[in-house]
Amino acid sequence: MKKKSRRQFLKSAAGSTAGLLAMRSLPAWSRASVANPAAAPLSVFGYANVQLLDAPLRVQFEQNHQLFLNLDEDALLKPFRQREGMPAPGPDMGGWYDNADDFNEASNFHGFIPGHTFGQYVSGLARAYAVTGSKPTQEKVHRLVRAYAATVEPKGRFYIDYRLPGYTFDKTCCGLIDAHEFAADPIALDVLKRSTDAVLPYLPEKALSRAEQEARPHKTPAFTWDETYTLPENLFLAYQRSGDAHYRDLAVRFIYHEYFDALADNHNALPGKHAYSHVNALSSAMQAYLMLGDEKYLRAASNGLRMVQEQSYATGGWGPGEAFVEPGKGLLAASLHTNRSSFETPCGAYGQFKLTRYLLRVTRDSRYGDSMEQILYNSVAGAKPILPDGTSFYYSNYNNEGARKEYYHDKWPCCSGTFPQLTADYGISAYYPGGNGIYVNLFIPSRVTWLQGGTPCTLIQQTSYPTANSTSLALEMARPETFTIYLRVPAWTDAKTWISVNGKRIEGEVVPGKFFALPRTWKNGDRVEFELAMPLRLQAVDAQNANVVALVRGPLALFAVGKPPDKLAPAQLLAATAAAPSSADWLVRTDGGTVTFRPFAAIGDEPYRLYQNVAL
Numbered sequence: 255m256k257k258k259s260r261r262q263f264l265k266s267a268a269g270s271t272a273g274l275l276a277m278r279s280l281p282a283w284s285r286a287s288v289a290n291p292a293a294a295p296l297s298v299f300g301y302a303n304v305q306l307l308d309a310p311l312r313v314q315f316e317q318n319h320q321l322f323l324n325l326d327e328d329a330l331l332k333p334f335r336q337r338e339g340m341p342a343p344g345p346d347m348g349g350w351y352d353n354a355d356d357f358n359e360a361s362n363f364h365g366f367i368p369g370h371t372f373g374q375y376v377s378g379l380a381r382a383y384a385v386t387g388s389k390p391t392q393e394k395v396h397r398l399v400r401a402y403a404a405t406v407e408p409k410g411r412f413y414i415d416y417r418l419p420g421y422t423f424d425k426t427c428c429g430l431i432d433a434h435e436f437a438a439d440p441i442a443l444d445v446l447k448r449s450t451d452a453v454l455p456y457l458p459e460k461a462l463s464r465a466e467q468e469a470r471p472h473k474t475p476a477f478t479w480d481e482t483y484t485l486p487e488n489l490f491l492a493y494q495r496s497g498d499a500h501y502r503d504l505a506v507r508f509i510y511h512e513y514f515d516a517l518a519d520n521h522n523a524l525p526g527k528h529a530y531s532h533v534n535a536l537s538s539a540m541q542a543y544l545m546l547g548d549e550k551y552l553r554a555a556s557n558g559l560r561m562v563q564e565q566s567y568a569t570g571g572w573g574p575g576e577a578f579v580e581p582g583k584g585l586l587a588a589s590l591h592t593n594r595s596s597f598e599t600p601c602g603a604y605g606q607f608k609l610t611r612y613l614l615r616v617t618r619d620s621r622y623g624d625s626m627e628q629i630l631y632n633s634v635a636g637a638k639p640i641l642p643d644g645t646s647f648y649y650s651n652y653n654n655e656g657a658r659k660e661y662y663h664d665k666w667p668c669c670s671g672t673f674p675q676l677t678a679d680y681g682i683s684a685y686y687p688g689g690n691g692i693y694v695n696l697f698i699p700s701r702v703t704w705l706q707g708g709t710p711c712t713l714i715q716q717t718s719y720p721t722a723n724s725t726s727l728a729l730e731m732a733r734p735e736t737f738t739i740y741l742r743v744p745a746w747t748d749a750k751t752w753i754s755v756n757g758k759r760i761e762g763e764v765v766p767g768k769f770f771a772l773p774r775t776w777k778n779g780d781r782v783e784f785e786l787a788m789p790l791r792l793q794a795v796d797a798q799n800a801n802v803v804a805l806v807r808g809p810l811a812l813f814a815v816g817k818p819p820d821k822l823a824p825a826q827l828l829a830a831t832a833a834a835p836s837s838a839d840w841l842v843r844t845d846g847g848t849v850t851f852r853p854f855a856a857i858g859d860e861p862y863r864l865y866q867n868v869a870l
Contacts, residue, residue, distance in 0.1 A: 288494045291547030294615040296686040296693060299702060301384035301436060304681030307699035307716070310635065310855065311680050317639050318674040319382040322375050323391055324642075327398060330375065333368035334405040337412045349644055349665030359475050363664045366476070369412075370422045371671030372402070373429030378674030380429070384436035385678055395437040399430065403445040410452035415473070419456040420482035420508075423449065425671060427488040431495050443496050450504070458482060461510045464528065481531045483510035486538035487608075490545045502545065505538075514539050517554040522561050525580040529573025530598045533562060534605040540612035552616065559609055563625065568793045568804035568811040568864065569632035569854065570606070570625065571597030571650055584798030589652075590865055596652040603634035604672035604679075611683055614695065618688075620742040620769045623695040624809070626683060627744070630696070631720055632811045634676060636854035646670040650854070652864045659857060685713075691738030693769060697725040697784075706735045711776075713739075720788075720809050720853075721838045727782040734777040740769040741784055746808060750787035756780060790828050795865055802865050805830065805842075805851055812840055812851035813862040819846055821867045 306312035328344025333353040335342035346352045354365025376398055383391040405412065413419045426449055434442035460482075462470075467478035489505035492498070513535065516523035524532065536555045543551035565581055566572045574589035574596050589596065606629050614622040636659070638647040644665030651657040662669070684696040687704060697719040703712045709732055717725035727739070743751060745767035753760045753770060764770055772782065788808030795802045805812045805827045812830075826842055830851060833839035838856040842849045852862070 288497055290494075290544050292544050292549075292552075292616075294544065294612075295618055296615040296688050298611070298615070298682050299685060299687060299704065301381055301678065301682060302387065303703050304685060305385070305701045306681055307701060307714075309699040311677070311698055314635070314637075314639070315382075315385070315677040315680060318378065318677050319386070319388075319391070321640055321642060322379055322674050323382075323388075323394060325375070327394070327401065330369075330372055330398065331401050331405065334372070334402060334412055337368065337414075337416075338405045338407065339411070340405065347644060347666050349667065351644070351666040357476070366664075367418050367422060368416075370418070371425060371666060371668065372398075373422075373425035373427065374671030374675055376402075376429030377425075377432040378671075378678055380432040380435075380437040380439075381675065381678035385681065392437050395433050396439050399433050399439050399442050399445060402426075403441065403448070406445060406448045406452055408448075408452060410455060413453055413456040416456065417474075417476045418480045419453055420480045420485055423453040423457075424481070424485050424488055427485075427492060431488065431492050435495055446492060446496075447498070450501075459507075461485070461508045463510075463512065481528075481534075482508055483513065483535045484531055484538060486510075487534075487541045490538075490541040493545070505541070505545070508538075509542055510535055510538070514542075514551060514554040517558045517561070518550045520553075520557055522581065524558070524561050524565075524578040527578055529576050529578050530601045530605055532578070533558075533572075533602065533609060537605070537608045537612060540609065540616070543616070544612075555609065556613060556617075559613065559622075559625070565796070567596065567652055567795065568806055569597065569650065569652070570628035571599070571602060571633050571652070573597060573602065574652075582798070584796055586796045587799035587802050587865075590654040590795065590802070594651045594653045594657070595649040597633060597650040598669065599633045599637050599647060599650045600669035600673035600676060603629050604676040607676060607679060607683055611679075615686060618693070618769065620695075621745055621767055623742045624744050624746070624767075627696060627809045631809050632854050634673075636857060637673065640670055640673060644670060646673070654863055654865055656861050657863065658859065658861050684715075688738075688740070691740060691773070693740040693742070694727065695742050706731075706737050709733055709735045711735065718836070719786075721836070723788045723808065724783065724785040727784070729776055729778065729780045731776065731778045734775050736773075736775045738771050738773040739776075739782065740771055741782075743768055743770050744786065744809065746789070746791070746806075748787045748789055752785050754783045757783075790830055792824060792827060792868070801868050801870050803827070803868055804865050805840075807840065810853045811864060812853060813857060813864050814842075814866060815850050815852050815857065815860050815862045817861070818849045818863055818866065819844060821869060822849070824868050824870070827866065827868070 326344055329347050332342045332344050336353045350366040352365045353368040357365045379391055379395050430442045430446040433439040462482055472478050485508040486505040489501045493501035513523055536558045539551040539555040562572050565586055574593040576598055579585035607626055610622040610626040633650050640646050645661050646667055646669050648662035648667055648669045684698055684700055685702045686693040697717050701714045712730040714728045719725050743764055743766055747766045751764050790807050792803040793806050794800045826844055830840045830842045833841050838853050840851040
């Protein structure tokens, strides 16, 4: 990278400062004053503060941004207009999104949840505007909010005979509060108030489990699939962003007490439950903790994630067939032969990113960053892109009998909504400002800019991680400042990991599973080098099947591609070597030839196998 002159640097630093101040100088209506009884020690940067550099994660973000920026607005609004009896020009979107009457639980999901992901698309666009400052993106958000507002009337006709009112309103709520917060939409909160009034007659008196819904009168089984237990997170956020206590009261009304009480008492309440929505509900527990101050909700969220991890695949994915299994019975291994819907990828990754971001901010425990990293590189980073017609990548497939990456059979499913939100969140998940410095959580090519003691600071991270096992961080600063850089040291690394500053090796123990603190007076041009040992290891699918293992290197699960032998020896797997210094491929040599292993993000359309049978 060409070195800047001091004059060039001061000019760019002044621009960065202006950008930071602009983000903090939104109109008075855009910020509410709400006290958090349990404020997190770490906060999040504004979306504009973190920019991804040229690399695959930025490509994913830009693909999603451009796709949703170019969607037909009449098509997006069509289900709302139709259900309100309004003129509804434009094409049908297709798939789950249409307002249609041919849905059938057993065989046809066309028209399953009309307009269900509209709020997520608005949210993803609002976040993309906050990242990029793209005026056309902001204008599209504003147009969509106004067009949607015209469909909202007091009787809530949209929700008459609607299968999942809580599910869709939750996403609409998120879209409107994000349009307000991140795209400065001046009417979004008013539209949210009207939308809330319209949906309330169609919501139950409290959060209902699926079993409780099944016990009540219902037209068809699909009417028992609503997810009112995920509502509190966005309702608490609506309260924080608006100051309207009505949203706080509604959030409290829909707290999932049965589920959270069990998890808080360390009782595993997961088996048999729908996987993604019950992980997503844990983010509501975190908001309940932050807004109500009751540590029961923090225990519920942390215990719940631990129980999820105890039945996760080596990729970090979970929920074969979208359900949690009963532990201790070898059912995760059994799923490798009976299921091809192993992990609901964009949705599951989005839910886990949100939850681990909350937990990391509250606890400063680096292992939540490990969890985020694991699911990033082994699942969503390898997701196939959404196609312009709504064809979407939904499930990661870990079936041992010839798995491949495949698109989902219905257009515009739920994962088409979470994918643009998640890719916009990559930057804010990488770094966290703390009281005395900055926490570096993800090792991704990126630039983060902030004010430290009144001084504009920029940290630029350059890396090919996780193909390479190192990352480099360079500082640009107008003047020296004293603060601490905290580096996440993954729990899977070992004593060969080292850190240097300006070419000098740092002394002190680098402890896996902790943040390593680098306190000093930093100045312009300072450089940190971080090299992480990435030992190969074997990870069993579950405790009952120690002979069914995945080959793992650092954060990466490695998949055998092509036609690997039925059995491999542990020693052969652990003797794997890199195909070339810059290659993502690893080679395992056997008596019958060489087997190529590849991370999920590097797999195209070739068949693969995650788990190998070994002789113990």
